[in-house]
Structures are given as structure tokens and as C-alpha cells.
Amino acid sequence: MGLTGEQVVRNFRFYSVFPDNEEFAVRDESKEVGSILSPPPQGERFALAGRTWEVMEIDLKRKTVYxxxxxxxxxxxxxxxxxxxxxxxxxxxxxxxxEDITYSYLQPGAVKRLCEARDLVR
Structure with a gap:
């Protein structure tokens, strides 16, 4: 196999079941809201975490979308x-x-998000 082959085979990515995708963190001011695989161009809008976002800046070095x-x-x-x-x-x-049912086990933030999702559907 040789030294080069051994280096490839011993790397943890060689045995990976899922492809190793590079993700970009999506940040809104100081908090991270999620991640995406391929960032849209600056000024474009995209959906993430049930909300609509507009790309303000992309930092390729830090793999971060603001x-x-x-x-x-x-x-x-x-x-x-x-x-x-x-x-x-x-x-x-x-x-x-x-439907208009309120689920008592949902936390206040989840109730708000469910209402927002219902408004989008109607």
C-alpha cells in the first residue's frame, strides 16, 4: 500500500459513512441561528429555522454567514x-x-413559532 496509502486509509474521513460537507454557521448579530451547506450570495434571501434571512456578509475564512x-x-x-x-x-x-389548538406542553417560544408558521400557511 505504501506510506501515502496508509495516510489516506488511517484518516477518519476515509471511513466516514456520510459525506464530509463543509457547513457555514449563520449568525444574526451575536447569536448563531443555524448552519447551511452552501451560502447564497450577499443580498439574497433564504429560509432557516422557520424564518427568512437576508445575507449581509459572508466570511469564507471563518465559514460564517452574517x-x-x-x-x-x-x-x-x-x-x-x-x-x-x-x-x-x-x-x-x-x-x-x-387547526387552532394550543398545546399546553409547548414552551412560550414554541407557541409563538407555531403561530408564525400557521400564519404563513394560511
Whole structure:
């Protein structure tokens, strides 16, 4: 195999089951709101964490996208192959968004986000 081959095979990425994607942290002022795989160009809008964001700046060296939350909707683009969700789960999600039930076990922030999601659907 040789020295070069051994260096490749002994690297933890060689045995990785999932591809090693480079993620960009998305920050809104001082807090991190999530991460994305490929940042949109500056000025573009994207969806993350159920909200719409506008790219203010991209720091390639730090792999960070600085964004601000904005009003409105954007078309969600799903790159890659996510897992499949059973149709019964999707049907229940749709029902939750269309109904007006308040779930007592939700924390206040979750109640607010559910209301925002319901407003977007209606």
C-alpha cells in the first residue's frame, strides 16, 4: 500500500459513512441561528429555522454567514437527499398547521413559532 496509502486509509474521513460537507454557521448579530451547506450570495434571501434571512456578509475564512431576519417568504430549496417522512406524519403536520389548538406542553417560544408558521400557511 505504501506510506501515502496508509495516510489516506488511517484518516477518519476515509471511513466516514456520510459525506464530509463543509457547513457555514449563520449568525444574526451575536447569536448563531443555524448552519447551511452552501451560502447564497450577499443580498439574497433564504429560509432557516422557520424564518427568512437576508445575507449581509459572508466570511469564507471563518465559514460564517452574517444575516438579518426579514419579513416575507422565500422558496425553500432542498439540496442533497434527506430522509423520507411517512405520509401519516406529513398529514398530521398539515393538520397541526391548519387547526387552532394550543398545546399546553409547548414552551412560550414554541407557541409563538407555531403561530408564525400557521400564519404563513394560511
Amino acid at each position: 444575516a438579518k431576519q426579514v419579513k416575507g417568504k422565500v422558496r425553500t430549496v432542498w439540496n442533497g437527499g434527506g430522509g423520507s417522512i411517512h405520509s401519516k406524519i406529513l398529514q398530521r403536520m398539515k393538520r397541526v398547521l391548519k
